[in-house]
Amino acid sequence: MEKTNNVTEFVFWGLSQNLEVEEVCFVVFSFFYTVILLGNLLIILTVYVGHLFKSPMYFFLNYLSFVDICYSSVTAPKMIVDLLAKSKTISYVGCMLQLFGVHFFGCTEIFILTVMAYDRYVAICKPLHYMTIMDRDRCNKMLLGTWVGGFAHSIIQVALVVQLPFCGPNEIDHYFCDVHPVLKLACTDTYVVGVVVTANSGTIALGSFVTLLISYTVILVSLRKQSAEGRRKALSTCGSHIAVVIIFFGPCTFMYMRPDTTFSEDKMVAVFYTIITPMLNPLIYTLRNAEVKNAMKKLWGRRVLWEANGK
Template sequence: MERENSTGVMEFVLLGLSQAREIQLFLFVLFLIFYSVILPANILIIFTIREDPHLGSPMYFFLANLAFLDICYCSVTPPKMLVDFFFCRKTISYGGCMAQIFFIHFLGASEVFLLMGMAFDRYVAICHPMRYASMMSREVCCALVGASWAVGFMHSILQVVLIIQVPFCGPNKLDNFFCDITQVIKLACTDVYMLELFMFFNSGLAILMCFLLLLISYGALLVRLHAGDPSKGTSKAASTCVTHVIIVFIMFSPAIYIYCRPFRSFPLDKVVYVFHTVVFPLMNPMIYTLRNKEIISAMKRLLVRHGICQRN
């Protein structure tokens, strides 16, 4: 409360996706259906990987953690967005706004570095297959996942510590359906040029560098696979790398659009934010699953075992 009083702003007003009641109702039904279908599917992926002994490799361990991170990420902003569709005046407290910023960047950065760990896993599997079991032991995998969470926390806490020092003394309207640094920083009643520059390096440039590094690494792996002897194993490895590249593009493209530019409003901002915070995160594990016959078979076995569906 002291921080809220010192800034002069106790809450932020969210303008939402649209002011038209009919459009809000349509979006509520659309997002609720999407959320109700895809969210349980991601939970099913986690339970399938956890319960099936055939999916005990590091690749599936990372996929389960990716699905968990995406579920957490999509639990930060969409629930409030769905509730706000029923209110004419949409508000969020100062503390709630800061909490949204923290968890969005914490989970988002953790997922970025988890994808880096998945890329390292594919590198070891393809380039050092004889040493794969020892190099990618359970302890190493847990360490990589833990490191991704730690880096995500450090990335996010730095931004929040800096943003809470900024005074907000007047305008409190955010032309969005949630709080993010690119929106909030524009309401500051002080010069924030240096802070914007730091945010660009901490978010925008870091995301761009990770994106390019992942593309280069997967490109090198695909070239190596293409130059090797064609076999079923090689084809499967190449398919897995292609799937990872698709996920990288889906995740990084909106983030690069949002953070690798001046913090100004553009016409496509809200559309990109919806895909970035609601649609794409939940779709990442689904894309991987649809391209992986082993997971689909494991899901069928799990559902048959629990009597949810019948064996064909």
């Protein structure tokens, strides 16, 4: 069948059709996005200025914050602008790029969280060999693997969608381009594509989640052999990791571990993993990590001292 594509742009329904609700959402999500940018940039700055990137845990945390900024920036600015716009449109090319970005950065974040769990496993279960196993060369290779894995996943998702014909309607019941809402608009049977999309996303989400559960279970079991102080420090660090994993993987599993269907709750669930999670990550890691808090105190102390000397 020859591909016919009469659609040059898509129209979003957005979060709500109620003008008053959209105005409130504009204020709320503008604040959320500002917190995402400032919070994650603060962590990146703290890790860099405090030379914490020499530690594998903070090396990966630094890139997690960078990915969070990119991930939310794929959808949040467009959504915020659309909340006050009469016509919420996006070009076909822009839609495909947004779909690519969401899956690229989302999948990369999943892999970085998995790598961070492995880092904690080595640090707690094999402390004497930690610096040998997690040397800089291996950390760089693991980080490269997360980016390559995210790219491969997103290319598959986009390749499955761009080969489909779109001849109208062009209205997407969502606030950004994601695979399932876009597939509903295709002028052909998308059953096979939907199965492949679900298998691809579901395998990554479920596989990574199971890996994370096993890792943290092994870590928690091994903590029984640690001293009380060692257990406290390890639980503090792992607690923040587990919290991030739950709030990120819960909504992702709901969205992608199911057949090619859409629900009315999808938009609210998507808000959670595209905006709420990137906003909470800096707060979780900062509030539960003494080393990051100390580095921030030194950073701000140094700035106050610099300003005082400048005056």
